[in-house]
Amino acid sequence: MRIAELSRRSGIAVPTIKYYLREGLLPPGELTSPNQASYDEHHLHRLRLIRALTDLAQVPVAGVRVVLEVLDSDTMSLHARIGTVHRAISPSRRLTASDDARTAAADQVRELIERRDWQVEPDAPAIGTLVETIAVLRTLGQDHLLGTLDSYAEAVERFTELEVAAVTSRTDPDQIAESVVIGTILGETLISALRLLAQENNSARQLGQNTRSKRRSEGTRRRA
Amino acid sequence: MRIAELSRRSGIAVPTIKYYLREGLLPPGELTSPNQASYDEHHLHRLRLIRALTDLAQVPVAGVRVVLEVLDSDTMSLHARIGTVHRAISPSRRLTASDDARTAAADQVRELIERRDWQVEPDAPAIGTLVETIAVLRTLGQDHLLGTLDSYAEAVERFTELEVAAVTSRTDPDQIAESVVIGTILGETLISALRLLAQENNSARQLGQNTRSKRRSEGTRRRA
DNA sequence: GTTTATGGATACTGATACTATCCATGACGA
DNA sequence: TCGTCATGGATAGTATCAGTATCCATAAAC
Structure with missing residues (x-):
């Protein structure tokens, strides 16, 4: 497929796709002539992955590049991949x-x-x-x-157990790598959203309508 | 204290403090004359809070303003505060x-x-x-x-329980409000960091050195 | 009474993530 | 085959964000 179709199918504007190509987030299409390249399902999947990382997980473009390089590497151990990803997503x-x-x-x-x-x-x-x-x-x-720091630590251990369980259900090493990486990054988005919901629920049930505070400072003002 | 001392004690540059004043993140100091204002410990605490939110929790300045308004409000219920904070920190x-x-x-x-x-x-x-x-x-x-979505949900409920326990140890309503808000926001940073550590530990122990993947795509290239 | 700091206003900067424009060339339908 | 349109590649422009920097009239401090 050509870039116009890739754009249509991914919902990403052509100039943006070109930008991702420039930035090395997206591998170049196969050149069929000096000004014609063809893209395939891999490119589409890649684009979706890029947007998931940038839009959902707020990973900056430079970090996305690192993450994708980790996925593309054919020599890194899973442990090394995780370490690199952690570094890429830690501001x-x-x-x-x-x-x-x-x-x-x-x-x-x-x-x-x-x-x-x-x-x-x-x-x-x-x-x-x-x-x-x-x-x-x-x-x-x-x-x-x-x-309660220790209890927090205990609770997060539960997450990694769940993740390991989910990830080891895959068999293809490539799939495992992608699962681990995506799980690491989007897992955080997922957990954070769930936590906010649990918090809202708890707040609605327990903290109720009538706990307010009396003030001593007059607060801040937005500029004109 | 004057702005120079506020700057020195907070480690934040004077122009930045002026910027926060302009943006309404920091309430103006008390004017003792047309070009002289005095700041107090509240301002220092506020500055620390601002930097905690921006640097640690990556909350954008506009979101920080909302969060601080929530803290300054003397009419909002705790539940309403939480809702507003959730909206402010959700991109x-x-x-x-x-x-x-x-x-x-x-x-x-x-x-x-x-x-x-x-x-x-x-x-x-x-x-x-x-x-x-x-x-x-x-x-x-x-x-x-x-x-494992349900297990995730179960696990996050644990967090809110811990938070409620921690927060209800405070008695002053103002303190409770600040605890809830800070707990909501910095709690996420805390959990996320803990999770990454638990993950690294797990990876070091279980996923080991020898799981690698063979590739079919030649990867992406950084621009020149 | 001179140097220095301050508040307030406005302008500038650097980073990030796109968008837009240009152009030579090649694809494709009439 | 011709004319239009799309494409790859390069380069430039834009919007937003979070500060920084500069100016200036005035006031504090020595």
């Missing part, structure tokens, strides 16, 4: 917390990892996020949200 | 899936919500995200990741 954070808050948080995270006997690289990006988040929560006076 | 998605995939996914979501007896608004943004994600997973041929 480079600006440090927000104070140094000693961070040090304390780092201790807490180290202990948590030991307690749960998690085998993770000491420079895994998620550790940095975790440390920074805990440090900031402390600084904001929200330590109490951390009392 | 407006572009529709990616095909119409019938979406219809099918919508049915599945409706059934899930019924099965779990969740009390949620039919137009809650998370429902849209969930529907779209499920539709896309199907389209990508990753249905098998959805077999």
Whole structure:
């Protein structure tokens, strides 16, 4: 198929497809002549995957490129793929917390990892996020949200079990790789949406209509 | 304190603070003269909160403004606050899936919500995200990741229980509101980081070094 | 009384993700 | 075969976001 049909079938504008080609997200079509290329179902699937990552999972284009390279690699182990994907989807954070808050948080995270006997690289990006988040929560006076950190850790382990179960139902290694990668990324979108719903449900049932706060500051104003 | 000290203590550049003032994220300092204002600990706390939301939770500035307005409101119920925050942090998605995939996914979501007896608004943004994600997973041929949807739902309920437990340990209504809002938003960052760690651990232990895939496509190339 | 900081307004910047335009060439129907 | 239309490839333009930078009149601090 030519680019016009690819555009029609994917719902993505031709200039955008060309952009993805330029950015190396989409492999070039097979050239049948200097100005004619043909695309196939792979390209269509790729486009859908790209939009899933950008639209649903908010992965930036540069990250999508890395993810796709991981899927295309024929030498990476699954473990290496996961690591690379984790790095690709972890935004480079600006440090927000104070140094000693961070040090304390780092201790807490180290202990948590030991307690749960998690085998993770000491420079895994998620550790940095975790440390920074805990440090900031402390600084904001929200330590109490951390009392249940271990229970949270226990709960997320459940997710990985579910994911492993789902993924090992596939047999083709390529399929497994794609499942793991998509599961990692879109799984987060899924979990996050479910969590918001569970939260809304809980709020509707328990926190009710009548808990309001009296104020002391007069709030902020939007610019004119 | 004046703006220079606020800047020094928060680690945020003066022009950025001015920007937040312009955008209405930070209430103006108390004017002691036409060109002199004084800021207090509230402003410092606010700045930390702003950076936590933008840097850690990736909330866009417009969303931060809404979140802060929610915190400043003295009339909203907790339930209304949560709803508003959910709307503020749910990015407006572009529709990616095909119409019938979406219809099918919508049915599945409706059934899930019924099965779990969740009390949620039919137009809650998370429902849209969930529907779209499920539709896309199907389209990508990753249905098998959805077999465990109910278990996922069960697992996220655990989170809300933990959160409720943590939040109700506070007594001051203002504190509760801030805890709920911060818990909702930073809780996600926390869970997501924990999940990635659990995943890496699992991968290191189970998926091992020797599962690789043979390829049929030659992959994508970065532009020159 | 001079240097420095401040509030407020406005303009500029860099990154990201597209969109649009151009052009030489090739496909395709009349 | 001719004329129109689409295509690949290159380059330029746009919108949005999140700051940065500059200016200026005034006021604080030494």
